[in-house]
Amino acid sequence: MKWRGRSWEDLRPRVITSAVLTTVGVVVVYAGGTLFALAAAVAVAVMLWELSTMLAPSKGSEALQIALLGAAALLLARFLPPIFTLPLLAAPAIVGASLLKKHIAIFLGFGFATLVFGHGMVWAREVHGLVWLLWLIFTIVATDVAGYFGGRSLGGPKFWPAVSPKKTWSGVVCGWIAAALVSLIFLRITDAGRDLIWISVLLSFASQLGDIAESAVKRKMNVKDSSNLLPGHGGLLDRFDGLMGGALFMLLVAQIVDVPDLIL
Structure with missing residues (x-):
């Protein structure tokens, strides 16, 4: 399908994927609590894995380690006093950068932002x-x-x-x-x-x-x-x-x- 010369071939898979993601998202957001925190941890782990493999394609095992470390930090942050939150979330980004050894500044910035985002979504659901x-x-x-x-x-x-x-x-x-x-x-x-x-x-x-x-x-x-x-x-x-x-x-x-x- 085209409209004014622009391709819309990706519309069907985008709509189907969006429908699935929206359904899952509505369920976990409505549930809140532990289920939402687990979903956020999984999402952040996948995003950290994607970021790691983009920046260092040859570091597959390291990317998996970073993903698991990020998920663990996100879940642990729920139970610690707020003063420990940022250092805890920064740890996977710092460790990840040392493991990847490539594009360190990008990984530190984007990796830390991803972790803060995940924790922030959980915090917003619980507080607001x-x-x-x-x-x-x-x-x-x-x-x-x-x-x-x-x-x-x-x-x-x-x-x-x-x-x-x-x-x-x-x-x-x-x-x-x-x-x-x-x-x-x-x-x-x-x-x-x-x-x-x-x-x-x-x-x-x-x-x-x-x-x-x-x-x-x-x-x-x-x-x-x-x-x-x-x-x-x-x-x-x-x-x-x-x-x-x-x-x-x-x-x-x-x-x-x-x-x-x-x-x-």
């Missing part, structure tokens, strides 16, 4: 509750979907061609509009104030920057996808890069200002 996390996820998913369809159908000038050749300004703006529309829905069903609109747009932009950051790593390593685990999407790192960017943005905001819970 289900509705807050659903707002975060729906905003970023809407950004991704609107950006995909908007960019493919409208085309136009590239947003940052040197880093992400396929991302267009039309797709970026469509993502912002979609995020604002999601915020309007949550304004109707929760006690949120109107500040949620511009916060949602900033969250959308942060998720797009997360996508661009991962694209920069893939471009440097000359790979199309982080792995081939997910048909139509590549790997978990490809699928969760936007969620990671958005979640890290909100975690930073939460350290500066009080983030109100969203109550139905």
Whole structure:
């Protein structure tokens, strides 16, 4: 299928994979607690494995060790005092960099961000509750979907061609509009104030920057996808890069200002 000269051949596998991921995601997010923490640990382990194999393809056994260490650190962080959280999450990134011995700065930065992202999602579910996390996820998913369809159908000038050749300004703006529309829905069903609109747009932009950051790593390593685990999407790192960017943005905001819970 083509529309205005643009290929849509990957649409079917993307839709099927998205449906499966969404179903699994809804179940674990709704359940929260231990199940959500386990799911986050598995996701982070896979993402660390993908990052390691991208940066050092010959280090297969080391990549597996890094993945297991990351999952263990994420699960352990739930039970330790907050003062130990960042050092514990930094440990797999530091050990991983020493094992890979390649592209150390990239692995330290991206690996640590991945671990903080995983822990932050678990923390947000436990502290801010289900509705807050659903707002975060729906905003970023809407950004991704609107950006995909908007960019493919409208085309136009590239947003940052040197880093992400396929991302267009039309797709970026469509993502912002979609995020604002999601915020309007949550304004109707929760006690949120109107500040949620511009916060949602900033969250959308942060998720797009997360996508661009991962694209920069893939471009440097000359790979199309982080792995081939997910048909139509590549790997978990490809699928969760936007969620990671958005979640890290909100975690930073939460350290500066009080983030109100969203109550139905």
